[in-house]
Amino acid sequence: MFPRDNKGKDKLNKPVDTGRENEPATVPRETMSREDLFAQDKDAKKIFDEIRSLRESVETLKKDDMDVLSGAGKNSATQTGSGVNLEYTQEIKAAEQAIIKQAIRDAEAKKLEEERARRRDLENQQAKKEAMDAQRRAEMVREEAERKRMQAEEARRRANAISRKQALDAMEAELQKKNRQLEEYEAWTRSGRSDTARTASSNPDGKPAAAFASSAENTVTPSVSSQAQSTGSYTSAEATPEEKCAFFGEAEASQGSKPEPEKDPMKGLEEARRELLEAQKKQGDALGAISQITEMHTEKLAEEQQKKLSQQQILLKAEQEKLQELLDEHKNERLAREERDRRAREIKVQKARVEKLIKEERAKAAREEKIARAKKKHEEKIHRAEAKERLKRAKREAAERARLEKERLKEKSIADAELGGGVVNVKGLQINTKIKDTLSVSFRDLLGFAGRKERKEASEEKTQEMREERERRREEAREAVEISMKQRYADYEKSPFGKKMRAFKNFCDAHKKPLLVMFSVFIMLIVGVAGVFNYCTAYEYSYNGRTLGLVKEKDDVLRITDLVQGALTKDKNVDVVIDPASDITFKRVSALGDVEIDSSEEVLKRLSYMGNLNVKAYGIYINGEKVGSVENKKTAANVLQDIKDRYTSKREGAKIEEAVFIENVEAKQTNTELEDVLSEKEMVERLCTSGEKETMHKVVAGDTLADIAKRYSVDEDDILADNPGVDKKKLEVGSTLLIKQNAPVLTVQITELVTYEKEIEYEVDEQEDADMYEGDTKTKQAGENGVSEITSRIVLINGEEKEEDPLVTTVKKEPVTEIITVGTKERPPTVGSGKYIWPLSGGYTMTSNFGGRWGTTHEGIDLGVPVGTTVMAADGGTVTYAGYSGAYGYLVTIDHQNGMETRYAHNSELLVSVGDKVYQGQSIAKSGNTGRSTGPHVHFEIRVDGVAKDPLNYLP
Numbered sequence: 001m002f003p004r005d006n007k008g009k010d011k012l013n014k015p016v017d018t019g020r021e022n023e024p025a026t027v028p029r030e031t032m033s034r035e036d037l038f039a040q041d042k043d044a045k046k047i048f049d050e051i052r053s054l055r056e057s058v059e060t061l062k063k064d065d066m067d068v069l070s071g072a073g074k075n076s077a078t079q080t081g082s083g084v085n086l087e088y089t090q091e092i093k094a095a096e097q098a099i100i101k102q103a104i105r106d107a108e109a110k111k112l113e114e115e116r117a118r119r120r121d122l123e124n125q126q127a128k129k130e131a132m133d134a135q136r137r138a139e140m141v142r143e144e145a146e147r148k149r150m151q152a153e154e155a156r157r158r159a160n161a162i163s164r165k166q167a168l169d170a171m172e173a174e175l176q177k178k179n180r181q182l183e184e185y186e187a188w189t190r191s192g193r194s195d196t197a198r199t200a201s202s203n204p205d206g207k208p209a210a211a212f213a214s215s216a217e218n219t220v221t222p223s224v225s226s227q228a229q230s231t232g233s234y235t236s237a238e239a240t241p242e243e244k245c246a247f248f249g250e251a252e253a254s255q256g257s258k259p260e261p262e263k264d265p266m267k268g269l270e271e272a273r274r275e276l277l278e279a280q281k282k283q284g285d286a287l288g289a290i291s292q293i294t295e296m297h298t299e300k301l302a303e304e305q306q307k308k309l310s311q312q313q314i315l316l317k318a319e320q321e322k323l324q325e326l327l328d329e330h331k332n333e334r335l336a337r338e339e340r341d342r343r344a345r346e347i348k349v350q351k352a353r354v355e356k357l358i359k360e361e362r363a364k365a366a367r368e369e370k371i372a373r374a375k376k377k378h379e380e381k382i383h384r385a386e387a388k389e390r391l392k393r394a395k396r397e398a399a400e401r402a403r404l405e406k407e408r409l410k411e412k413s414i415a416d417a418e419l420g421g422g423v424v425n426v427k428g429l430q431i432n433t434k435i436k437d438t439l440s441v442s443f444r445d446l447l448g449f450a451g452r453k454e455r456k457e458a459s460e461e462k463t464q465e466m467r468e469e470r471e472r473r474r475e476e477a478r479e480a481v482e483i484s485m486k487q488r489y490a491d492y493e494k495s496p497f498g499k500k501m502r503a504f505k506n507f508c509d510a511h512k513k514p515l516l517v518m519f520s521v522f523i524m525l526i527v528g529v530a531g532v533f534n535y536c537t538a539y540e541y542s543y544n545g546r547t548l549g550l551v552k553e554k555d556d557v558l559r560i561t562d563l564v565q566g567a568l569t570k571d572k573n574v575d576v577v578i579d580p581a582s583d584i585t586f587k588r589v590s591a592l593g594d595v596e597i598d599s600s601e602e603v604l605k606r607l608s609y610m611g612n613l614n615v616k617a618y619g620i621y622i623n624g625e626k627v628g629s630v631e632n633k634k635t636a637a638n639v640l641q642d643i644k645d646r647y648t649s650k651r652e653g654a655k656i657e658e659a660v661f662i663e664n665v666e667a668k669q670t671n672t673e674l675e676d677v678l679s680e681k682e683m684v685e686r687l688c689t690s691g692e693k694e695t696m697h698k699v700v701a702g703d704t705l706a707d708i709a710k711r712y713s714v715d716e717d718d719i720l721a722d723n724p725g726v727d728k729k730k731l732e733v734g735s736t737l738l739i740k741q742n743a744p745v746l747t748v749q750i751t752e753l754v755t756y757e758k759e760i761e762y763e764v765d766e767q768e769d770a771d772m773y774e775g776d777t778k779t780k781q782a783g784e785n786g787v788s789e790i791t792s793r794i795v796l797i798n799g800e801e802k803e804e805d806p807l808v809t810t811v812k813k814e815p816v817t818e819i820i821t822v823g824t825k826e827r828p829p830t831v832g833s834g835k836y837i838w839p840l841s842g843g844y845t846m847t848s849n850f851g852g853r854w855g856t857t858h859e860g861i862d863l864g865v866p867v868g869t870t871v872m873a874a875d876g877g878t879v880t881y882a883g884y885s886g887a888y889g890y891l892v893t894i895d896h897q898n899g900m901e902t903r904y905a906h907n908s909e910l911l912v913s914v915g916d917k918v919y920q921g922q923s924i925a926k927s928g929n930t931g932r933s934t935g936p937h938v939h940f941e942i943r944v945d946g947v948a949k950d951p952l953n954y955l956p
Helices: 034-040 042-072 074-190 193-202 208-230 241-248 265-412 452-494 496-510 512-536 561-572 600-608 633-646 680-689 705-712 716-722
Strands: 422-426 429-433 537-543 546-551 584-590 614-622 625-630 655-661 665-673 691-698 736-743 748-760 764-773 777-781 786-797 800-813 818-825 845-848 851-853 856-858 861-864 870-872 877-884 890-895 900-910 923-927 937-944 947-949
Touching: 074 265, 074 600, 452 496, 496 512, 546 600, 561 600, 614 633, 625 633, 625 665, 625 680, 633 665, 633 680, 633 748, 691 705, 705 716, 705 736, 716 736, 748 800, 764 777, 877 900, 890 923
Parallel strands: 764 818
Antiparallel strands: 422 429, 537 546, 537 584, 614 625, 614 665, 655 748, 691 736, 748 786, 777 818, 786 800, 845 861, 851 856, 861 937, 870 923, 877 890, 890 900, 900 923, 900 937, 937 947
């Protein structure tokens, strides 16, 4: 259908007409190659194969038509075949082009949608990337600002430390030098006053301190200068006179020192020390001044760093705002998407609820209709039975009467040939005549009138006369009608309307030609109006009530239905049915304005993409009511077999003899919508769960709504909906709840042949023993069940065993009889004697006495024994309590009358019940460790009028 040329391009073969050659037409380059089209859209290849098969079918039909028409003449057959060929060729070519164009458009739309999705993804990724980059840049700016701040702080701290260290080093050096000079001076003074003159000659001004200070100044100044050079960013290159003055406490260089009078050397030494101390003080002040200068420069640098940090923070804030905007935009988009998804889910949930309600209403209506139909059917059956019974009774009565009448006639009938009795042949029919038993003579015969022949002749004459009289009357009636018609016509002519009609007729006869012209013009006008009306209107075509489009003629749709039906049948794998008479409807509408008229290709496309298609499927009917539809008969059979298999027992070795449905089940072909056709699994699920089963549950102590819902596999909300007024938190004991469960629609009865083993219960043989009390028993020989092999026929209804018919039973192991010794000895009295015995026979240890213990009163005694030791009644009496009682654990209380009462607590097992009469020494419990207990023991109490007493005062 699509051959390849030498260049690899697609071609379309036009149909071959009689006497013409194939003319291949190349597909335009802008359409796409066939391989590319098939690679992009698999449906296009599928539709292409369908069209190819349809074309082959058309070619076959054309050949058949040519063979049929060949008998009518070669020329006529050739012309007819050419016309049919051309018509089918145009339709198929149009269909092919429409499908190819649609496939191309679908591929382009798919590509466009994918490109849009890809762009959206890229935009989202870019936005996320920009947000991450902005956040990363903000982090980097923040880290850089923090790093610079730390560097500035470190530089400031380091500068302060260096300046302080250098100043301290300089001061320390100066101090050491002055100390050395002071030591030299002291050594000089100690050398004797004889050297004073020599010292004076060396120091003619008599100022040793000043000399020392001057030398110190000359020594310190270079150090300070070196400090200034080393810390040029904090101080000047050379110390100012103010700094020197502040550091050394000297006057300015411009001020000269006047010579002082000669002083005492000791006094000079004291002054030198005082000056040295003042110099040290001033040196400290100078160090503080230097620190202040350093701090000023450091603060200035810190301010510059702070300004830079502020600018970076502004940039960081802008980046953060941009990042926040991107994050807000992304968040809004995500919230909008979540809102759309939430609305879609809500709509879906609401739709599901509505569908569920509709389904429930339909099921309810179906049940009511089914009940009514069954009731009506039952009544009709009763009526039919009653009518049938009445009919039978009437038939019996009629038969009885006929029999009696027949016997009576038989007795009375006398076949007398002489009197005319016997068989008479009338026109080939034999009639058995009977003769009366009495003589019948007419009055005419007695009077001697005419005989039979004469009477016959007279009758014929009379008949002839009557015939003539009838003809005469007919003629008279005909003449009367003619006279009446003439009279009526004359009256019509004389009437005003008749006169007008006569005048109109004369006018028409006189103006025949003009009237004919006017009539022709009128007819042409009607034809023109009809043509304009046909041009200005179109047909709106619909499929099952769904409007599809507009066409000019109905045939534009009807001639494509067969083609669409075949293609959809092959595509959907079901027998699609399109009935033009019932499924497709037309409505004439106006075609004026911007109205699109569908071409054949568009009609084909619209019909090919319909959703609510009618198909031929196989419906499963239960008692005449349709439950659902599946694709074909094989699927329906598989569904029914799956249901039977579901309810078959899984016993090993079971052999199925019969598996039938109790209801009337049949699968037959039916027309339905495509969306209503179920798969095999869906149909099995519907048949197994679409029914409803009602159960009444009686609430007992301990029941909760959750436990009940879990037990019946239903929802709690469904239980509350079916039982209004029920308290969810607290259920009333003894009340009943309506439980509605899903149940199968079909009832499967399966008959199986099963062989299994079953236990044979052993028998119990009771033997009397006079040494045991009445009511006491002892097992002498333990019983053991036997084993038997049973082959049975079992009937299962929906998997539940309803009937069992044992066929063969074989005993494989005999049971062992259990022998029990029963006491017959009269029991001791069960009333209190006032004398008590220990509740244990021995082997116990008293672990706690009566009285104070742990800040409270211990109201009994504790006897330590292993768990399971027999506890006996201390005296005869009536059990008033036997059960669990808080801290006591399992407790037995015995009333011994006269206000006396004993209690036995912390037991592991109770052997008596409330109301039992017990005697002294009777086993009433097994010891344990229940309740508030620190170990296995028996707590024993004796109470008098409800007051606890020390049991040791009453025990032997």
